[in-house]
Amino acid sequence: MDMIFYVDDDTLIVSLSGEIDHHIVPKLRSDIDDEIGLCGTRDLIFDFAGVEFMDSSGIGMVLGRYKKVHATGGRVTIRNAGRLVKQILDMSGVFTLMEYEDTEPET
Amino acid sequence: MKKNYIKTEFEALPQNQGFARAVVSAYAAAKDPTVEELTEIKTAVSEAVSNAIIHGYEKKGKGRILMEMEELEPDKLLIRITDYGIGISDVKRAMEPLFSGLPEEEMSGMGFTVMESFMDKVLVEAKPGEGTVVTLIKCLDTYYDL
Numbered sequence: 001m002d003m004i005f006y007v008d009d010d011t012l013i014v015s016l017s018g019e020i021d022h023h024i025v026p027k028l029r030s031d032i033d034d035e036i037g038l039c040g041t042r043d044l045i046f047d048f049a050g051v052e053f054m055d056s057s058g059i060g061m062v063l064g065r066y067k068k069v070h071a072t073g074g075r076v077t078i079r080n081a082g083r084l085v086k087q088i089l090d091m092s093g094v095f096t097l098m099e100y101e102d103t104e105p106e107t
Numbered sequence: 108m109k110k111n112y113i114k115t116e117f118e119a120l121p122q123n124q125g126f127a128r129a130v131v132s133a134y135a136a137a138k139d140p141t142v143e144e145l146t147e148i149k150t151a152v153s154e155a156v157s158n159a160i161i162h163g164y165e166k167k168g169k170g171r172i173l174m175e176m177e178e179l180e181p182d183k184l185l186i187r188i189t190d191y192g193i194g195i196s197d198v199k200r201a202m203e204p205l206f207s208g209l210p211e212e213e214m215s216g217m218g219f220t221v222m223e224s225f226m227d228k229v230l231v232e233a234k235p236g237e238g239t240v241v242t243l244i245k246c247l248d249t250y251y252d253l
């Protein structure tokens with residue numbers, strides 16, 4: 001699992017790759033929270049383009065960050081998720097709370 | 108006589124979720140599933156194994172997880188995950204979408220829902236204090252020679 005952060009104006013972009021499971025999620029969420037605190041950005045984008053595997057642990061990671069970002073008036077966007085990742089996020093109603101977008105051509 | 112029966116037992120450690128996925132993936136790959144079917148199987152196994160580690164053994168401490176795999180029919184696989192942890196007192200409630208015994212830990216309560224949407228059948232047997240057995244059945248949409 002690799003995670004790269006980019007800052008674009010008032011938005012923190014979290015680019016994820018590899019496998020997301022309950023083993024790695026506690027580290028991911030604390031790293032993301034630290035980075036938000038450090039950069040002081042308002043909005044957050046999760047980019048799933050490089051994610052090869054994700055189970056329901058990803059839902060908690062996304063929703064937990066949403067609660068924090070939303071509390072300070074920010075928006076969360078999900079980007080470039082594969083079909084099954086999208087399906088898992090959709091099962092819990094994630095997309096009623098945040099936007100989805102594709103920025104990479106489908107392969 | 109069980110067909111192509113394989114079992115593996117491992118310690119209930121968080122890093123072994125990846126091990127369990129790799130094992131079931133290697134087992135199922137021999138049946139020539141689609142990439143999507145393989146991911147669905149891996150995801151369901153990941154859910155069952157993480158539950159055994161996080162919920163089954165967290166309060167009880169160390170423990171072991173048994174994973175059994177079997178071919179029911181040429182295109183029908185059974186995977187059974189057994190733990191000897193705290194068990195579940197109300198299985199029906201535990202399987203409801205969004206129910207989690209650990210919501211404060213940012214657990215989504217969607218593990219069983221994911222298993223049920225990705226597999227054809229999910230059976231849960233649990234005894235409080237003795238453990239939990241999760242049986243997953245997947246019918247593959249493959250073609251094979253008669």
Ligand SMILES: Nc1ncnc2c1ncn2[C@@H]1O[C@H](COP(=O)(O)OP(=O)(O)O)[C@@H](O)[C@H]1O
Pocket residue numbers: 056154158159160162163164190192193194195201202206207208209214215216217218219220239
């Ligand atoms: N192997 C297990 N041993 C004990 N309790 C379990 C086990 N599997 C599931 N549970 C219980 O069922 C609940 C729902 O599981 P699940 O749908 O995977 O959601 P989550 O893991 O996000 O809480 C868990 O929170 C837990 O209380």
Ligand SMILES: [Mg+2]
Pocket residue numbers: 056154157158217218219
């Ligand atoms: Mg779970």
